[in-house]
Amino acid sequence: MNSGIQFHPNDGYEIFSADYALSTPEIAVFNVGPVVVNLPERGNHSRSDLFVVAECRLCFHVSVFNETKKLASAGFSTHVGYFRRGGTQLQHVYGVHYDFDLEHPAHPVFHAQMKSFAQPFAPHVVEKFGLTLPLEDRVEGMLSNVRLPIAELDFFSLVVQLAADHLMWEDSSSEERAAFNDILSLDRGILGASKLASQLSAGAAVPCHRATHWYERL
Template structure:
Protein backbone atom coordinates (compact mmCIF):
# COMPACT_ATOMS: atom_id res chain seq x y z
CA UNK A 1 0.00 0.00 0.00
CA UNK A 2 1.36 3.40 -1.00
CA UNK A 3 0.05 6.66 0.38
CA UNK A 4 0.36 9.71 -1.82
CA UNK A 5 0.40 13.20 -0.31
CA UNK A 6 0.78 15.75 -3.08
CA UNK A 7 3.71 14.46 -5.11
CA UNK A 8 5.29 12.67 -2.17
CA UNK A 9 5.20 8.86 -2.07
CA UNK A 10 5.43 7.53 1.47
CA UNK A 11 6.21 3.87 2.17
CA UNK A 12 4.20 2.43 5.02
CA UNK A 13 7.30 0.45 6.02
CA UNK A 14 9.68 3.40 6.13
CA UNK A 15 9.86 3.59 9.93
CA UNK A 16 10.77 -0.08 10.32
CA UNK A 17 13.64 0.22 7.85
CA UNK A 18 14.68 3.55 9.37
CA UNK A 19 14.91 2.08 12.87
CA UNK A 20 16.92 -0.87 11.55
CA UNK A 21 19.43 1.45 9.81
CA UNK A 22 19.75 3.61 12.92
CA UNK A 23 20.31 0.59 15.16
CA UNK A 24 23.06 -0.69 12.86
CA UNK A 25 24.77 2.72 12.75
CA UNK A 26 24.69 3.16 16.52
CA UNK A 27 25.97 -0.41 17.06
CA UNK A 28 28.89 0.26 14.69
CA UNK A 29 29.73 3.51 16.46
CA UNK A 30 29.61 1.87 19.90
CA UNK A 31 31.84 -0.99 18.70
CA UNK A 32 34.30 1.45 17.12
CA UNK A 33 34.48 3.50 20.32
CA UNK A 34 35.22 0.36 22.34
CA UNK A 35 37.98 -0.45 19.86
CA UNK A 36 39.50 2.98 20.45
CA UNK A 37 37.76 5.70 22.53
CA UNK A 38 39.64 8.32 20.54
CA UNK A 39 37.06 8.08 17.73
CA UNK A 40 34.05 10.37 17.96
CA UNK A 41 31.03 10.93 15.71
CA UNK A 42 29.05 14.14 15.25
CA UNK A 43 26.10 13.84 15.25
CA UNK A 44 26.00 10.72 17.39
CA UNK A 45 22.28 10.06 17.07
CA UNK A 46 21.25 7.95 14.09
CA UNK A 47 18.00 9.93 13.86
CA UNK A 48 20.06 12.98 12.92
CA UNK A 49 22.33 11.03 10.55
CA UNK A 50 19.63 9.31 8.46
CA UNK A 51 16.83 11.33 6.88
CA UNK A 52 14.21 9.39 4.88
CA UNK A 53 13.79 10.62 1.31
CA UNK A 54 10.02 10.23 1.06
CA UNK A 55 9.86 11.39 -2.54
CA UNK A 56 12.29 8.70 -3.70
CA UNK A 57 10.96 5.88 -1.48
CA UNK A 58 8.41 3.24 -2.44
CA UNK A 59 6.94 0.14 -0.84
CA UNK A 60 9.88 -1.80 -2.30
CA UNK A 61 12.81 0.49 -1.47
CA UNK A 62 13.40 3.08 1.24
CA UNK A 63 15.90 5.80 0.34
CA UNK A 64 17.84 7.81 2.92
CA UNK A 65 19.95 10.94 2.78
CA UNK A 66 22.96 10.58 5.09
CA UNK A 67 24.77 13.28 7.00
CA UNK A 68 26.79 15.25 6.94
CA UNK A 69 28.62 13.25 9.61
CA UNK A 70 31.99 14.31 11.01
CA UNK A 71 34.28 11.62 12.39
CA UNK A 72 37.22 12.80 14.50
CA UNK A 73 40.11 10.36 14.91
CA UNK A 74 43.88 10.10 14.97
CA UNK A 75 45.74 10.15 11.67
CA UNK A 76 47.41 6.85 12.64
CA UNK A 77 46.61 4.22 15.23
CA UNK A 78 49.75 4.99 17.26
CA UNK A 79 49.23 8.79 17.19
CA UNK A 80 48.40 10.71 20.37
CA UNK A 81 46.23 13.53 19.03
CA UNK A 82 42.89 13.46 17.22
CA UNK A 83 44.02 15.61 14.32
CA UNK A 84 41.92 14.13 11.51
CA UNK A 85 38.36 15.17 10.66
CA UNK A 86 36.53 13.06 8.08
CA UNK A 87 33.27 14.38 6.64
CA UNK A 88 30.78 11.97 5.09
CA UNK A 89 27.69 12.89 3.10
CA UNK A 90 25.70 10.63 0.82
CA UNK A 91 22.68 8.44 0.38
CA UNK A 92 21.68 4.80 0.62
CA UNK A 93 18.67 2.69 -0.34
CA UNK A 94 17.42 -0.47 1.40
CA UNK A 95 15.10 -3.21 0.20
CA UNK A 96 11.92 -3.30 2.28
CA UNK A 97 11.27 -7.05 1.92
CA UNK A 98 14.68 -7.97 3.35
CA UNK A 99 13.84 -6.15 6.58
CA UNK A 100 10.30 -7.51 6.80
CA UNK A 101 11.18 -11.12 5.96
CA UNK A 102 14.69 -11.56 7.37
CA UNK A 103 15.14 -8.55 9.69
CA UNK A 104 18.22 -7.73 7.62
CA UNK A 105 19.42 -4.66 5.76
CA UNK A 106 19.96 -5.22 2.03
CA UNK A 107 21.35 -2.33 0.01
CA UNK A 108 20.02 -1.53 -3.44
CA UNK A 109 21.75 1.81 -4.06
CA UNK A 110 24.30 4.15 -2.53
CA UNK A 111 26.49 7.19 -3.14
CA UNK A 112 29.28 8.39 -0.84
CA UNK A 113 31.19 11.68 -0.58
CA UNK A 114 34.17 11.67 1.78
CA UNK A 115 36.49 14.56 2.64
CA UNK A 116 39.51 14.32 4.98
CA UNK A 117 40.84 17.38 6.80
CA UNK A 118 43.97 17.39 8.99
CA UNK A 119 44.54 19.92 11.74
CA UNK A 120 48.16 21.06 11.54
CA UNK A 121 48.97 23.47 14.37
CA UNK A 122 46.57 26.37 13.93
CA UNK A 123 45.46 25.57 10.38
CA UNK A 124 43.55 22.95 8.42
CA UNK A 125 44.58 21.04 5.29
CA UNK A 126 42.25 19.15 2.95
CA UNK A 127 44.33 16.01 2.55
CA UNK A 128 42.00 13.58 0.74
CA UNK A 129 38.66 13.67 -1.03
CA UNK A 130 36.78 11.12 -3.10
CA UNK A 131 33.28 10.08 -3.99
CA UNK A 132 32.09 6.51 -4.48
CA UNK A 133 29.32 5.55 -6.85
CA UNK A 134 27.34 2.65 -8.21
CA UNK A 135 26.90 2.73 -11.98
CA UNK A 136 25.68 -0.17 -14.11
CA UNK A 137 24.25 1.90 -16.96
CA UNK A 138 27.03 3.88 -18.59
CA UNK A 139 29.81 2.44 -20.70
CA UNK A 140 33.30 2.31 -19.13
CA UNK A 141 32.00 2.97 -15.62
CA UNK A 142 33.00 0.23 -13.13
CA UNK A 143 29.99 -0.97 -11.14
CA UNK A 144 31.60 0.28 -7.90
CA UNK A 145 34.17 3.01 -8.32
CA UNK A 146 35.83 5.97 -6.61
CA UNK A 147 36.89 9.31 -8.08
CA UNK A 148 39.24 11.82 -6.49
CA UNK A 149 37.69 15.24 -5.90
CA UNK A 150 38.16 18.32 -3.73
CA UNK A 151 35.58 18.93 -1.01
CA UNK A 152 37.46 21.93 0.33
CA UNK A 153 34.67 24.36 -0.50
CA UNK A 154 31.76 22.08 0.41
CA UNK A 155 32.96 20.54 3.67
CA UNK A 156 35.35 23.10 5.17
CA UNK A 157 32.58 25.10 6.93
CA UNK A 158 31.38 21.90 8.62
CA UNK A 159 34.84 21.16 10.03
CA UNK A 160 35.32 24.78 11.10
CA UNK A 161 32.35 24.43 13.44
CA UNK A 162 34.69 22.30 15.58
CA UNK A 163 38.07 23.67 14.51
CA UNK A 164 37.79 27.42 13.82
CA UNK A 165 40.98 27.50 11.76
CA UNK A 166 41.69 28.67 8.20
CA UNK A 167 42.33 26.27 5.33
CA UNK A 168 46.06 26.50 4.68
CA UNK A 169 46.21 24.08 1.76
CA UNK A 170 43.82 22.03 -0.36
CA UNK A 171 45.87 19.10 -1.63
CA UNK A 172 42.97 17.88 -3.77
CA UNK A 173 42.76 20.99 -5.93
CA UNK A 174 43.57 20.07 -9.49
CA UNK A 175 43.16 16.32 -8.96
CA UNK A 176 42.19 14.59 -12.20
CA UNK A 177 38.49 14.01 -11.61
CA UNK A 178 37.74 11.61 -14.46
CA UNK A 179 39.74 8.62 -13.17
CA UNK A 180 37.28 5.96 -12.01
CA UNK A 181 39.02 3.45 -9.77
CA UNK A 182 37.22 0.10 -9.37
CA UNK A 183 36.53 -0.47 -5.68
CA UNK A 184 34.52 -2.57 -3.27
CA UNK A 185 31.03 -1.33 -2.31
CA UNK A 186 31.98 1.68 -0.18
CA UNK A 187 28.67 2.76 1.28
CA UNK A 188 28.44 4.70 4.54
CA UNK A 189 28.73 1.64 6.79
CA UNK A 190 31.68 0.22 4.83
CA UNK A 191 33.44 3.59 5.14
CA UNK A 192 33.11 3.40 8.94
CA UNK A 193 34.95 0.07 8.90
CA UNK A 194 37.60 1.52 6.59
CA UNK A 195 38.17 4.48 8.93
CA UNK A 196 38.74 2.11 11.84
CA UNK A 197 41.15 0.00 9.78
CA UNK A 198 43.14 2.97 8.49
CA UNK A 199 43.29 5.16 11.58
CA UNK A 200 42.68 3.13 14.74
CA UNK A 201 44.74 -0.02 14.10
CA UNK A 202 48.50 -0.40 13.72
CA UNK A 203 51.08 -3.18 13.82
CA UNK A 204 51.35 -3.05 17.62
CA UNK A 205 47.63 -2.89 18.36
CA UNK A 206 46.87 -4.90 21.49
CA UNK A 207 44.49 -7.83 21.79
CA UNK A 208 41.57 -5.62 22.83
CA UNK A 209 41.95 -3.44 19.73
CA UNK A 210 42.34 -6.42 17.41
CA UNK A 211 39.26 -8.09 18.85
CA UNK A 212 37.37 -4.80 18.63
CA UNK A 213 38.14 -4.54 14.92
CA UNK A 214 37.08 -8.15 14.33
CA UNK A 215 33.80 -7.37 16.11
CA UNK A 216 33.32 -4.29 13.92
CA UNK A 217 33.85 -6.25 10.69
CA UNK A 218 31.63 -9.11 11.86
CA UNK A 219 28.86 -6.68 12.76
CA UNK A 220 28.91 -4.88 9.41
CA UNK A 221 28.89 -8.16 7.48
CA UNK A 222 25.26 -8.44 8.57
CA UNK A 223 24.37 -6.02 5.76
CA UNK A 224 23.90 -7.59 2.35
CA UNK A 225 25.45 -5.78 -0.60
CA UNK A 226 24.29 -5.11 -4.15
CA UNK A 227 26.58 -7.56 -5.98
CA UNK A 228 23.93 -10.27 -6.65
CA UNK A 229 21.89 -7.69 -8.58
CA UNK A 230 24.75 -6.74 -10.92
CA UNK A 231 25.17 -9.31 -13.70
CA UNK A 232 28.83 -8.62 -14.47
CA UNK A 233 29.84 -8.90 -10.82
CA UNK A 234 27.61 -11.88 -10.15
CA UNK A 235 29.30 -13.77 -12.99
CA UNK A 236 32.75 -12.67 -11.81
CA UNK A 237 32.08 -13.72 -8.22
CA UNK A 238 32.06 -17.36 -9.36
CA UNK A 239 35.61 -16.99 -10.72
CA UNK A 240 38.78 -17.23 -8.61
CA UNK A 241 39.70 -13.71 -9.71
CA UNK A 242 38.72 -10.20 -8.64
CA UNK A 243 40.86 -8.06 -10.93
CA UNK A 244 39.59 -4.66 -12.02
CA UNK A 245 38.28 -5.69 -15.47
CA UNK A 246 35.52 -7.76 -13.82
CA UNK A 247 33.95 -4.54 -12.48
CA UNK A 248 33.05 -3.37 -16.03
CA UNK A 249 29.82 -4.45 -17.67
CA UNK A 250 29.79 -5.49 -21.33
CA UNK A 251 29.31 -2.42 -23.46
CA UNK A 252 25.79 -2.26 -24.93
CA UNK A 253 25.50 -2.07 -28.74
CA UNK A 254 25.15 1.38 -30.25
Protein backbone atom coordinates in the same frame (compact mmCIF):
# COMPACT_ATOMS: atom_id res chain seq x y z
CA MET B 1 39.08 1.40 19.98
CA ASN B 2 40.50 4.82 20.88
CA SER B 3 39.22 7.04 23.66
CA GLY B 4 40.31 10.17 21.79
CA ILE B 5 37.92 9.69 18.87
CA GLN B 6 35.03 12.12 18.50
CA PHE B 7 32.02 11.36 16.30
CA HIS B 8 29.41 14.07 15.56
CA PRO B 9 26.52 13.76 15.69
CA ASN B 10 26.51 10.71 17.97
CA ASP B 11 22.74 10.21 17.83
CA GLY B 12 21.51 7.80 15.16
CA TYR B 13 18.26 9.75 14.79
CA GLU B 14 20.32 12.77 13.71
CA ILE B 15 22.67 10.80 11.44
CA PHE B 16 20.02 8.93 9.43
CA SER B 17 16.91 10.37 7.79
CA ALA B 18 14.44 8.76 5.40
CA ASP B 19 14.31 10.36 1.95
CA TYR B 20 10.61 10.07 1.15
CA ALA B 21 10.97 11.94 -2.15
CA LEU B 22 13.39 9.38 -3.59
CA SER B 23 11.94 6.27 -1.94
CA THR B 24 9.52 3.98 -3.79
CA PRO B 25 7.42 0.99 -2.68
CA GLU B 26 10.35 -1.19 -3.79
CA ILE B 27 13.36 0.85 -2.58
CA ALA B 28 13.81 2.66 0.75
CA VAL B 29 16.27 5.55 0.55
CA PHE B 30 18.07 7.08 3.54
CA ASN B 31 20.34 10.09 3.75
CA VAL B 32 23.32 9.98 6.10
CA GLY B 33 25.01 12.92 7.74
CA PRO B 34 26.91 15.00 7.32
CA VAL B 35 28.97 13.17 9.91
CA VAL B 36 32.30 14.49 11.22
CA VAL B 37 34.84 12.11 12.77
CA ASN B 38 37.99 13.29 14.53
CA LEU B 39 40.67 10.61 14.82
CA PRO B 40 44.45 10.10 14.50
CA GLU B 41 46.05 9.61 11.09
CA ARG B 42 47.66 6.36 12.27
CA GLY B 43 46.85 3.91 15.01
CA ASN B 44 50.07 4.64 16.91
CA HIS B 45 49.67 8.43 16.89
CA SER B 46 48.72 10.15 20.12
CA ARG B 47 47.26 13.30 18.48
CA SER B 48 43.94 13.30 16.66
CA ASP B 49 44.60 15.82 13.90
CA LEU B 50 42.51 14.19 11.16
CA PHE B 51 38.90 15.18 10.51
CA VAL B 52 36.76 13.09 8.16
CA VAL B 53 33.44 14.42 6.87
CA ALA B 54 31.00 12.02 5.22
CA GLU B 55 27.66 12.65 3.53
CA CYS B 56 26.03 9.56 2.09
CA ARG B 57 22.95 7.90 0.67
CA LEU B 58 21.82 4.33 1.35
CA CYS B 59 19.22 2.36 -0.62
CA PHE B 60 17.66 -0.91 0.54
CA HIS B 61 15.24 -3.43 -0.96
CA VAL B 62 11.90 -3.18 0.87
CA SER B 63 10.70 -6.67 -0.13
CA VAL B 64 13.87 -8.36 1.15
CA PHE B 65 13.52 -6.65 4.51
CA ASN B 66 9.81 -7.52 4.77
CA GLU B 67 10.54 -11.17 4.01
CA THR B 68 13.80 -11.73 5.91
CA LYS B 69 14.22 -8.71 8.23
CA LYS B 70 17.66 -8.29 6.65
CA LEU B 71 19.10 -5.22 4.93
CA ALA B 72 20.00 -5.77 1.27
CA SER B 73 21.70 -2.92 -0.55
CA ALA B 74 20.06 -1.57 -3.69
CA GLY B 75 22.67 1.13 -4.24
CA PHE B 76 24.61 3.83 -2.43
CA SER B 77 26.54 7.06 -2.78
CA THR B 78 29.31 8.18 -0.43
CA HIS B 79 31.04 11.57 -0.38
CA VAL B 80 34.07 11.83 1.91
CA GLY B 81 36.44 14.69 2.66
CA TYR B 82 39.58 14.36 4.77
CA PHE B 83 41.02 17.38 6.57
CA ARG B 84 44.27 17.66 8.52
CA ARG B 85 44.87 20.20 11.28
CA GLY B 86 48.22 21.73 10.35
CA GLY B 87 50.24 24.27 12.28
CA THR B 88 48.71 27.27 10.54
CA GLN B 89 46.07 25.81 8.21
CA LEU B 90 43.18 23.38 7.95
CA GLN B 91 44.35 21.27 5.02
CA HIS B 92 41.93 19.43 2.74
CA VAL B 93 44.17 16.46 1.96
CA TYR B 94 41.83 13.89 0.36
CA GLY B 95 38.41 13.94 -1.22
CA VAL B 96 36.64 11.03 -2.87
CA HIS B 97 33.23 10.07 -4.20
CA TYR B 98 32.31 6.37 -3.93
CA ASP B 99 29.50 5.35 -6.24
CA PHE B 100 27.37 2.54 -7.67
CA ASP B 101 26.59 2.68 -11.39
CA LEU B 102 24.75 0.25 -13.65
CA GLU B 103 23.64 2.79 -16.26
CA HIS B 104 26.65 4.51 -17.81
CA PRO B 105 28.88 2.69 -20.31
CA ALA B 106 32.43 1.83 -19.24
CA HIS B 107 31.76 2.73 -15.59
CA PRO B 108 32.90 0.16 -12.99
CA VAL B 109 29.87 -0.96 -10.98
CA PHE B 110 31.54 0.14 -7.73
CA HIS B 111 34.02 2.95 -8.28
CA ALA B 112 35.83 5.86 -6.67
CA GLN B 113 36.60 9.29 -8.12
CA MET B 114 38.79 11.98 -6.61
CA LYS B 115 36.95 15.22 -5.87
CA SER B 116 37.50 18.33 -3.78
CA PHE B 117 35.06 18.70 -0.88
CA ALA B 118 36.90 21.65 0.65
CA GLN B 119 34.11 24.21 0.38
CA PRO B 120 31.04 22.10 1.21
CA PHE B 121 32.65 20.08 4.02
CA ALA B 122 35.13 22.38 5.79
CA PRO B 123 32.31 24.38 7.47
CA HIS B 124 31.18 21.19 9.23
CA VAL B 125 34.65 20.77 10.76
CA VAL B 126 34.59 24.41 11.85
CA GLU B 127 31.09 24.08 13.32
CA LYS B 128 31.70 20.86 15.26
CA PHE B 129 35.26 21.54 16.45
CA GLY B 130 35.59 25.33 16.37
CA LEU B 131 38.67 25.34 14.13
CA THR B 132 39.22 28.80 12.66
CA LEU B 133 42.39 28.07 10.69
CA PRO B 134 42.59 29.23 7.05
CA LEU B 135 41.58 26.52 4.58
CA GLU B 136 44.16 25.06 2.18
CA ASP B 137 42.72 22.87 -0.61
CA ARG B 138 45.29 20.28 -1.73
CA VAL B 139 42.75 18.27 -3.75
CA GLU B 140 41.45 20.91 -6.16
CA GLY B 141 42.79 20.41 -9.67
CA MET B 142 43.46 16.68 -9.36
CA LEU B 143 42.24 14.55 -12.27
CA SER B 144 38.64 13.67 -11.41
CA ASN B 145 37.46 11.37 -14.20
CA VAL B 146 39.62 8.38 -13.23
CA ARG B 147 37.14 5.78 -12.01
CA LEU B 148 38.89 3.30 -9.77
CA PRO B 149 37.08 -0.05 -9.27
CA ILE B 150 36.56 -0.61 -5.55
CA ALA B 151 34.67 -2.57 -2.93
CA GLU B 152 31.14 -1.40 -2.12
CA LEU B 153 32.05 1.52 0.14
CA ASP B 154 28.73 2.62 1.56
CA PHE B 155 28.61 4.51 4.85
CA PHE B 156 28.89 1.43 7.05
CA SER B 157 31.80 0.05 5.01
CA LEU B 158 33.44 3.47 5.32
CA VAL B 159 33.32 3.11 9.11
CA VAL B 160 35.21 -0.19 8.76
CA GLN B 161 37.78 1.48 6.51
CA LEU B 162 38.32 4.39 8.90
CA ALA B 163 38.91 1.97 11.78
CA ALA B 164 41.32 -0.13 9.69
CA ASP B 165 43.28 2.81 8.25
CA HIS B 166 43.54 5.07 11.27
CA LEU B 167 43.01 3.07 14.46
CA MET B 168 44.77 -0.25 13.87
CA TRP B 169 48.51 -0.94 13.73
CA GLU B 170 50.88 -3.85 14.25
CA ASP B 171 50.94 -3.39 18.04
CA SER B 172 47.21 -2.91 18.54
CA SER B 173 46.07 -4.46 21.79
CA SER B 174 43.88 -7.54 22.03
CA GLU B 175 41.00 -5.29 23.12
CA GLU B 176 41.44 -3.08 20.05
CA ARG B 177 41.60 -6.11 17.77
CA ALA B 178 38.44 -7.51 19.35
CA ALA B 179 36.69 -4.17 18.85
CA PHE B 180 37.69 -4.16 15.18
CA ASN B 181 36.33 -7.69 14.81
CA ASP B 182 33.07 -6.52 16.38
CA ILE B 183 32.81 -3.75 13.77
CA LEU B 184 33.37 -6.32 11.00
CA SER B 185 30.68 -8.57 12.45
CA LEU B 186 28.17 -5.71 12.65
CA ASP B 187 28.93 -4.64 9.09
CA ARG B 188 28.22 -8.14 7.80
CA GLY B 189 24.58 -7.57 8.71
CA ILE B 190 24.12 -5.86 5.33
CA LEU B 191 24.07 -7.77 2.03
CA GLY B 192 25.76 -5.93 -0.81
CA ALA B 193 24.32 -4.97 -4.19
CA SER B 194 26.62 -7.19 -6.27
CA LYS B 195 23.79 -9.43 -7.44
CA LEU B 196 22.29 -6.48 -9.33
CA ALA B 197 25.27 -6.62 -11.73
CA SER B 198 25.29 -9.85 -13.74
CA GLN B 199 29.04 -9.71 -14.35
CA LEU B 200 29.69 -9.71 -10.60
CA SER B 201 27.23 -12.44 -9.67
CA ALA B 202 28.28 -14.91 -12.38
CA GLY B 203 30.86 -17.66 -12.07
CA ALA B 204 33.18 -17.58 -9.06
CA ALA B 205 32.39 -13.98 -8.03
CA VAL B 206 31.19 -13.69 -4.45
CA PRO B 207 27.62 -12.42 -3.95
CA CYS B 208 28.71 -9.38 -1.92
CA HIS B 209 31.57 -6.95 -2.54
CA ARG B 210 31.18 -4.69 0.48
CA ALA B 211 34.35 -3.60 2.27
CA THR B 212 33.77 -5.96 5.20
CA HIS B 213 34.95 -8.88 3.04
CA TRP B 214 38.28 -7.22 2.26
CA TYR B 215 39.58 -7.43 5.84
CA GLU B 216 40.59 -10.52 7.81
CA ARG B 217 39.52 -10.85 11.42
CA LEU B 218 42.37 -9.97 13.79
